[in-house]
Amino acid sequence: MPLLLTRQLNPHTVLGIWQLTEPIAELQQLLPPYVDGSQLSEQVHVRRQREWLASRTLVYKLLQHFTKEPLLLRRNQDGKPYFAEEGYHVSISHSPYLAAVILSDKYKVGTDIELITPKALRVSGKFLSEAEKKNIKYDEKETCLYWSAKETLYKLYSRKKLIFKENLLIKPAAQPNALQGHVQTDNFSKLYQISFETILNHVLTYSIDQE
Secondary structure, eight states: OOEEEEEEEETTEEEEEEEOOSOHHHHHHHSOTTSOGGGSOTTSOHHHHHHHHHHHHHHHHHHTTTOOSOOOEEEOTTSOEEESSTTOEEEEEEOSSEEEEEEESSSEEEEEEEEOOTHHHHTGGGTOOHHHHHHHTTOHHHHHHHHHHHHHHHHHHOOSOOOHHHHEEEEEOSSTTEEEEEEEETTEEEEEEEEEEEETTEEEEEEEEOO
């Protein structure tokens, strides 16, 4: 079972990484019996099915850190995963190779994981501000890191209609392995600390809103 890591970030928050290696049938068996994995359509690409199943398996394994109750993961109108039970917060990300989940019984959370590829550089003009372009110096890994950090901010804010290069801003932080994120709209402004690391040629970012 390729659970790469679980990490207790604070008494109320846990992070997990799963490597996607199992076939679909095995992943379906790893889900709790009260979770219906058969809802996945056969028309959905096999890769997408595996990503969905692996990320949900990881969610329910991390949930055991806080409760044994059979809570069901749902999605709201914006596509954000949530538990109907008050107090639990979750964020999910996956690539074709890894799934990342951060879960808290107290704080809002966000996470993103991205495979390091040249693609982010090719589309960097769509999501980086001029100041951010100067910070990353068109480095492939740094560009992927900034994209991942903005995805984490997007999940924390959890509303649509954001312009990534204008409303989600990233700059280096004073602490090592951290960035400062700023969500800025006409009626909202808030700073977040975003932690990051590299794992198996992926950048992982995550943030905990403790305020």
